[in-house]
Amino acid sequence: MALLAYGAPAGDKPLEPMTIERRAVGPRDVQIDIAYCGVCHSDLHQVRAEWGGTLYPCVPGHEIVGHVRAVGAEVSRFQVGDVVGVGCLVDSCRTCASCEEDLENYCEKGWTGTYNGKTDDAPGHTLGGYSQQIVVNDHFVLKISHPVDQLAAVAPLLCAGITTYSPLRHWNTGPGKKVGIVGIGGLGHMGVKLAHAMGAHTVAFTTSESKRQDALDLGADEVVVSRNPDEMAAHVGSFDLIVNAVAASHDLDAFTALLKRDGTMCMLGVPEHPHPSPNIGALIFGRKAIAGSLIGGLAETQEMLDFCAEKGIVADIEMIRIQDIENAYDRMQKSDVKYRFVIDNATLAA
Template identity: 55%
Template sequence: MTQAKAYAATSATSGLKPSTIERREPAPHDVEIAIDFCGLCHSDVHTIRSEWGPASYPLVPGHEIVGRISRLGTDVLGFAVGDTVGVGCMVDSCRECDSCLEGFEQYCENGNTGTYGVADKRNGGELTQGGYASSIVVDENYVLNVPAGLDPAAVAPLLCAGITTYSPLRYLDVQDGDKVGVIGLGGLGHMAVKIAKALGATVTVFTTSPAKADAARELGADAVVVSSDPAQMDAAKRSLNAIIDTVAAVHDLNPYLRTLDRDGALIQLGLPSEAMPAVDPGLLIRKRLAYGGSLIGGIAETQEMLDFCAEHGIVSDIEMVDASGLDEAYDRMVAGDVKYRFVLDNSTL
């Protein structure tokens, strides 16, 4: 075992404090990564504060990891010491179920192994610890190549926010000339705008805040609809082929479904903590609409996303955070005071 510097929570109310954790020695197919940057995801906040159910402590969050390979297992192929690589939301899966065999590890039928806060079946059931740390050891099959030419700090959020929005856009086969709506302009929403535009779509952003209109257009949005304005929503009826909903707060989907044309689809990414208003099935039936959800992406698709972003020069808009400012950053995330993602500078651990 080797020791790594980290910031960990010891309870739901402790905040994040300096800590030391143990990492396993690299097995034959393992990659040891010296972590340079780790994105801060809102799910980190929910998890360490036990807002999604009781968490196990001590807990080091972080699943948007970018760093350089420091050691390789004896049987690792395709990577070299010094390579810049990434690790996203999962570090293992069963590798045997239909979903895993088809490249959809995120939907592993036996449960994938999250990057933090989950019992690692291949490591004696120890709790996985995430990327707010100086290093991590991960099986080579769950490590991603970070293309050259991209700012590695701004790449980090692509490993969650990027793939979470890329995957449904690819599933919907968004192409040049399609009309895509994006609900919300936060960490997920701003990536959905960038990726949809790169796919050739005309993009409309739905926001409750008129003040975000200029920011949406700066990101590439072709139109902005203030969703709290009935006249603007009425004018948008039957104007879209697809909608990516990134909002995690409770909201009524029916007005947005009315903005879809025949055979349109709305994909839910945000996960509200309480029940949403019921969807009117008549809206679906009368225009043959689809309403679905999506969860990150598989390893191959995540690599495809990184390569696509490199080709189109896409990264996340970020604000860097020192380790001592993590708790403040969490409070700002909860308040919506970030444009658009925080990234931890791991050299400050």
């Protein structure tokens, strides 16, 4: 069946309407009518071949929320009409040590992305959520229990939400812990909400005084303008964890100085140019760590969705028509969104 989608025919071409095919529903598959799809910065990088290796036509989108249209004969967890989500992964080897520990995101044989991942299905690579429907193996489908009126704002949880939730959980964020979130954008605004909901003393770092009130409104207990030396100095040696959501190259020493002994700064963004080399002595003499984290496995993503539903947490979004996607990309590059664009997929048929 031909389905409507938006995708790029080449790296130097804008996204445009196109028709795509999805595979027939297999025994373990779930067919989903997509209602909403979040817009991630990764979409822009991939579409414009800024990371290399993009396969065309490229239909992006890995923050998917929709309704089950059909299920395969061996599927028992889902039924027609269920509200479900699909995140960044649609397959993995299922047999390596990471997969067996529910860490499919670290699959040692390589996981398959929701778009631009190699597959036997036509056209030979996966096509994402800027489309009317998707067919996904049931292992990679997630249950959503948020109220209906929040579903659009749930979509970014499938990437921005789990990307920040996973390191917060891994480093045991909770009451009695002091946690910093660097960068108040698509990822960072979720990090502030989640760290606060977990009970940590949450400090937001921003380069802009104009974002101070916004960060407080998101749930930060304190806000530090990182360009202010006095504000930074007041927090030296006090953080258990800093989650750094800034993808641009910057001085990491300014933040590692704020860590306690045994504290960790977890990096979430890959910069276009390498960060200046950190002061290794400062790490050695404080037994401090600079670490990284990549999205989350399926079990942890489901845990995150359930936690967010229980706590009433969603992303702050701006809804757009699919026809406005190029303008959204331009605005996203300028950080002109609070804090995540979400596509109303019904507009594909407009």
